[in-house]
Amino acid sequence: MPDTMPIHSDRCEDFDALVKTIAALRDPDHGCPWDKKQTHASIANNFIEETYEVVDAIEANDVPHMCEELGDVLMQVVLQAQIAEDNSEFTIDDVCRGINEKLIRRHPHVFGDAAADTPEEVNKLWSRIKMEERATSDAQAQAPGEKREGLLDGVPTSFPALLQAQKISRKAVAVGFEWESVDDVWAKVAEEIEEFKTAETPEDAQLEFGDVLFALVNVARWSGFDAEEALRQSNNKFRRRWSFMEGAAWAQGRDIAELTGEELEDLWQQAKRHERE
Numbered sequence: 120m121p122d123t124m125p126i127h128s129d130r131c132e133d134f135d136a137l138v139k140t141i142a143a144l145r146d147p148d149h150g151c152p153w154d155k156k157q158t159h160a161s162i163a164n165n166f167i168e169e170t171y172e173v174v175d176a177i178e179a180n181d182v183p184h185m186c187e188e189l190g191d192v193l194m195q196v197v198l199q200a201q202i203a204e205d206n207s208e209f210t211i212d213d214v215c216r217g218i219n220e221k222l223i224r225r226h227p228h229v230f231g232d233a234a235a236d237t238p239e240e241v242n243k244l245w246s247r248i249k250m251e252e253r254a255t256s257d258a259q260a261q262a263p264g265e266k267r268e269g270l271l272d273g274v275p276t277s278f279p280a281l282l283q284a285q286k287i288s289r290k291a292v293a294v295g296f297e298w299e300s301v302d303d304v305w306a307k308v309a310e311e312i313e314e315f316k317t318a319e320t321p322e323d324a325q326l327e328f329g330d331v332l333f334a335l336v337n338v339a340r341w342s343g344f345d346a347e348e349a350l351r352q353s354n355n356k357f358r359r360r361w362s363f364m365e366g367a368a369w370a371q372g373r374d375i376a377e378l379t380g381e382e383l384e385d386l387w388q389q390a391k392r393h394e395r396e
Contacts, residue, residue, distance in 0.1 A: 137194070138197055142201055144198075145205060158202060159202055162198065166199070169188065169191040169194075225249070227248075270290055281346055281350060282347050292340075308338060311331040314330065315330070363386075364390055368386065
């Protein structure tokens with residue numbers, strides 16, 4: 120099996136053109152004042168926003184919009200790399216080389232002699248390779264005064280809390296910190312709910328509520344689905360039903376804020392029936 124796959128030359132040309140465009144925007148003498156001013160930190164949130172817009176396009180099955188939003192994310196990658204090159208930190212070539220080497224290294228069942236015939240086997244192989252890489256990295260990070268990276272240090276604190284919980288849970292499970300069955304996880308959920316109910320202060324209640332959510336994330340993991348995606352689906356479902364309710368209220372010449380609780384509940388049930396039909 121070859122170490123690399125053939126790449127269409129037009130793709131290289133288009134990518135190189137993008138890199139040159141971003142470099143021109145950052146040119147000290149003739150570039151854009153806004154682009155020249157940016158730092159890694161100043162546009163960090165832009166990266167997050169563009170990524171969420173890609174997810175929105177994917178969930179809406181809006182392919183043209185997805186293509187556009189992926190371009191915006193790619194622009195963020197190239198711009199961050201150009202800022203790094205301007206600071207003599209790294210280049211876009213370093214970024215591409217690093218991820219390519221990582222993909223080849225973590226797919227020995229494609230580029231080497233390892234065997235993995237199912238997605239589950241691939242996940243196990245991936246986890247083992249990552250653990251080996253971490254062990255090598257730890258061994259190299261023993262210089263005096265250099266902090267050894269912990270298991271959870273690789274989970275970005277900028278992630279949404281639910282996504283952090285999933286990543287943290289999966290990393291802990293990878294080293295054997297796991298319940299024996301899903302029933303045990305449900306028992307943990309029940310335990311955390313009781314602790315939330317009996318919390319004596321608002322601060323304690325908030326902490327215990329977080330523990331309930333964390334336990335439910337593990338239920339999702341045991342059930343084989345993504346908790347973040349499940350909550351997004353519920354949010355979207357509520358949005359659809361609320362939009363129906365607003366439309367029904369407007370059709371009556373009324374604002375939804377004017378309706379009684381009983382009227383709101385009636386519209387909610389109508390929205391659910393409309394969704395089923």
